[in-house]
Amino acid sequence: MEPNQAKSNALGAAVGQKNTTVHDEVWKKAHPVVLEMKNITKAFPGVKALDGVSLNVRAGSVHALMGENGAGKSTLMKCLFGVYSKDDGTILFDGKEINFKNSKEALENGVAMVHQELNQALKRNVMDNIWLGRYPTRHGIVSEKEMYEGTKAVFDKLEIDVNPKTVMSTMPVAERQMVEIAKAVSFNSKVIVFDEPTSSLTEEEVEHLFKIINMLRDNNVAIIYISHKMDEILRISDEITVMRDGQWVATEVVEDMDMNKIIKLMVGRELTNRFPPKDNKVEKEVSLEVEGLSGLYSHLRDVTFNAHKGEILGVAGLDGAGRTELLETIFGYATRKDGTIKLHGKEVKINNPRQAVKNGFALLTEERRATGIFGILDIRNNTTIANLKNYTKMGILSDVQMKADTEWSINAMRIKTPNQQTKISTLSGGNQQKVILGRWLLTQPEILLLDEPTRGIDVGAKYEIYELISDLAKQGKTIMMVSSEMPELLGVCNRILVMSGGRLAGEVDADNTSQEEIMTLAAKYV
Amino acid sequence: MSESTKAKKRNRIQIWLDNYKQMNQKDKRRAISSLLLNNAMYIIILIAVIVIAIQEPKYVSVRSLVNIINLTAAKLPIALGIGGCIVLTGTDISAGRMVGLAAVIIASMSITDNRIFPGLEPLPIIVPLLAAMAVCALIGFINGFSVAKFKLHPFIVTLATQLITYGIILIYLKLGTNNGQTLSGFDPTYRNIINGTMFTIGGAIVPFYVLYAIVLVVLMWVIWNKTTFGKNMFAVGSNEEAATVSGVNVSRTIIMVFVLAAIMYSLTGFIDGARIASVNANTGFNYECDAIAACVIGGVSFVGGTGRISGIVIGVLLLQIIFTGLSYMAVDQNYIYVIKGIIILVACAIDMRKYLTKK
Known part of the structure; x- marks a missing residue:
């Protein structure tokens, strides 16, 4: 009980704290650029994942990196950490050119990353994880004492209240993340990248994280903060860079940005003739009714909607919004907690994919x-x-x-x-x-559930898949299609459900909506 | 489409040669070495046969060849069963003990001087056979159920059931006044059904169980290639998740594979009891080793989802050719174990090589 109390007391100071710094020329002078990525280019067969992207991160600042799924944020980071080798461009760190071969080398040189999915040895304890790969030894014997004290020192500095001897798997995600941050700090990192750090944290835990980030910033650490969450970004960051389709779009100080501007920058691409004509006829007859659908092991909550014969129903949302879970729960591949599924007005029993197939459902998985x-x-x-x-x-x-x-x-x-x-x-x-x-x-399914049907497919083949989908709708089938590519949803679907945080945030008519409206809905429950 | 496929099959060697001709020197060398490596097992066996035949010309006599075929037939059913488990990326190390249990059960109801059930006259052979099949099927069901429902690795599951089965064999042999002794003196009907002469070639006897093995091969070929269950088995072995999504009843498929395998083991026991004419606690011991080795040599890969009945037949045959040859050379049994182990290791390594993604 006690540690929790201590934590919430420590938190008190941070709650509601806003970034009130004025980011003028004086601030810029006081916070010189420590990491400079210039004209980074990276191509994969058939795709230019990064096209001359530049990113300048200042010491003692939080630099937010934003963009839609697939905009190139993680590719850029992977080029920094040597997971991918860049085709072109230079990276300067403290004025010197660097080319890390792997994340270990980056870490040893003061560039660390806190991953969205934590790569930790869960069966081992906290200090084992922090010292992994560089155990302090005395005459060949690992010094537990040194490990313990070293860990304790970093934890005290960051006001993390965790016993270094706790086994990782017994700790909540938030605390495991703190360990990851502490590890970065223990390497005296000058640059720390946070990749979607708050996606699995509660509000209180987010406050603690922000307090730590602010502390790091005050210690002159440069922070790259990747997130989809607008309000967090606007609160924590000093500068914001927006990427789109593998290209740099804008870098502005936080005062010059607001939610609408960011969304516009993120999605501002033109819809071209990449889609076949939308000439399928949505019939009056409702074929699929889903009511109050919740997942037992997923965060899918209380989703209700219906779909018509001949309709292409899109499902939009950010990563982790529960789109895949929605399809999988309908199909019986993920376990349902509550809710009913009706086919032509009659409730159908779907507890596993077999029954789904029998009832005329089909699932194209992600x-x-x-x-x-x-x-x-x-x-x-x-x-x-x-x-x-x-x-x-x-x-x-x-x-x-x-x-x-x-x-x-x-x-x-x-x-x-x-x-x-x-x-x-x-x-x-x-x-x-x-x-x-x-x-x-x-x-011969009646309901086709398509999860990212065009992911990893080249543009020409995409068009063919769109045509197939459209033909199927014309044959009177009902199609639900999840996609992370908004233009695709707008170009192919009749209606679009927008998921957010496992819930249905809204439903829009694909012909009378905008990417901005969908983005706003998608951010509703995050 | 089918005609072009046939044409393609006929010309596989032709195509390889055509490709080969177009290669540069370096690629040619690579192609040759990979051809040799991929077929190393067959090459080694061929060399072994030639060496043995030169030293012991009797090895290639009709009598010897018939003997090889007979022994191949005797060892086929267990390999046919275990093959399915391997297709599922699993294994079954309880196979040998199940052979033993089936043999013991059948023997206990088919001996003339019965000490296990004193006073029991030999029953019509179908009764002990069905009893043995039922008991093995139950153990197979436990294997399959544990793999499918508890998501345990088949190695662990069958390690456990192997011990259980061995225990049951020992307990069973203590029943009545038998006190763990070897069972022999079988009812002539039983012996004739298995070991009776079907026909003779050049004075060498071909017994009836060769026919049974052929029937089982055909039956298993049909099950593997022509039934929904067979297709589902390959699908589950290839990608269990995709099979689930496709509406395949994965659990039922896994259970059926293990039950079918167990029934095959019981048939091996049925044949082996009469063939050897005596049964004890060690009957069937380690049979799974030869069976697994044969499957792997025959291209039933632990990668899963791949393998053919014809491959299993070839695998069992090749192993038998080697072992018969070694006994002709009067190689000590102890050395044969070492050689067996090496063969399994090499066969698996060669097999794995085909599925590795080259970087």
Whole structure:
């Protein structure tokens, strides 16, 4: 009980504290640039992930890095930490050029990162984690005493109240994150990157984190803060850089930014002719009704909506908004806690994917590799797997029918493959996706749940997938489509559900909305 | 499409040669070395056969070849069963003990001087056979259920059931007045059904159990290739999550694979009891080692989702060719263990090489 009290007392001072610094020329002079990334360029096959991006981070300041999913924020950071090698550009740290080969080298040179997903040895205790890879030794024997005292010293400095001997797995996420920060500090880091640090913290924990960040700033540490959360950014940061489509868009001091301006900068791209005409007819008949859907193990809460025959219903939201969870819970792949699902007015029982398939649902998963393809099997097996019972006569499968159906799928989906015996893993991402789509169409589903159907697919193949989706809608199927690419949602869907923090934040008509409106809704519950 | 596929199959060697011709010197060398490595197991075995045949010409006599085929047939059912477990990326080390248990159960109901159930006359052979199949199927079910529902690794599960099964064998052999002794003196009907002469080639006897093995091979081929269950098995072995999403009943598939495997083990026990004509607590011991080795040599990979019945048959046959050869050379049994171990290691390493992503 006591440590908690101490923490909340310490917090008291920080609550509500706003960044009141005036970021004028005097401030800029007092806070020289310590990390300078110039014209960073990085291309992957077919995609330019970073195109001449520059970022200048000042000592003793918090520099927010913002942008939509896929804008290139994490690619930029990965170039800094040597996870990717940049194709072009220079990185200056303290005026000297650096090219870290891995994050260990970066850490040893004073550049640290606190990851969104913490990479920690959970079965070990706090001090083991902090000293991992550089255990202090005396004559070859690890000195526990030194580890303990070193950890304690850093914790005291940061006002973290955690026993260094606590086993990591017994601690809440917030405290584990504190350990990660303490580790960065123990390396005397001059630059610390925070990647979505508050995504799994409670409000109180966020306050404690901000207090620590402010403390680090006062100690002249440069902080790069990556987050989607506008209010946090506006509160904590000194400068804000916005990225879009792998390019630098703007860098401004916080006084010159507000939420609307940031959103505009983030999404301000033009919709071009990247989509087929939206000529599917949404019928009056409601095919799918979802009421009060909540997840047992996910944060999905009380989602209610319905969808019509022939409709393409988009699902928008930020990472972690519960979009995937929504589809998976409908499909019975994630466990449902509450709620009902009705198909044509009749409630259907869906406790697992099998029942979902029986009831005419199909789910194209987000992680094609992990949950979509059978990499080692050929196209025919990959195509027919969800529909085997229809090929069985007296317990024996009919090759003729399976061949014919696979042939149909290859033609209908325009899958580019030498033959049906080709291993699916040798196809391109777009063709793999078409095989899986064909797999589902053979089960003649009424409701298609598509989770990021065009992720990792090149632009040409994307257009083909959009056409397929549109054709399916015209055949009277109901399609739910999750996407992180807003232009895609606006260009393909009839209606868009916006998820935020596991809840349904709103529902917009795709033809009469704007990316700004969707972004505002998406930030509603974060 | 199917015709072009056939054409492709016919010309696989042709295509390889065409590609080879277009390569530069460095790639040619690489292609040759990878061809040799990928087929190293077959090459080694071929060399071994040649060496043995030169030293012991009897090794390639009709009698010897028939003997090799007979022994291959005897060891096939267990390999056919364990193959399914490997397709699921699992294993089954309880297989050998289940063979033993089945053999003991069948023997206890088929011996003329019965000490386990004193006074019991040999029952119609179908009764002990079904009893053994049922008991093994139950153990297989426990294996499959634990793997599917408790998400335990098959190695752990079958390690446990292996011990349990061995315990049951020992307890069973103590029943009545038997006191753990070897069971022998089987009912002639049982012996004839298994070991009776089907026909002879050049004076060498081909017993009936060869026919049973052929029937089982065909049956398993149909199950693996022509049934929903078979396709589901490969899908689960290839990507369990994707199978779940595709509406496959993953748990049921896993359980069925282990139950089917257990039934195969019981049939191995059924054949082995009469073939060897005596059964004791060590019957079936370590059989799974040979069976797993045979599967891996035959291309049933621990990577999962891949393997063929024909591969298993070839694997068992090749191992038998080697071991028969070694016994012709009068190699000490102790050395044979060492050689077996090396073969398993090399076979797995060669197999894994095919699935590694080259960087």
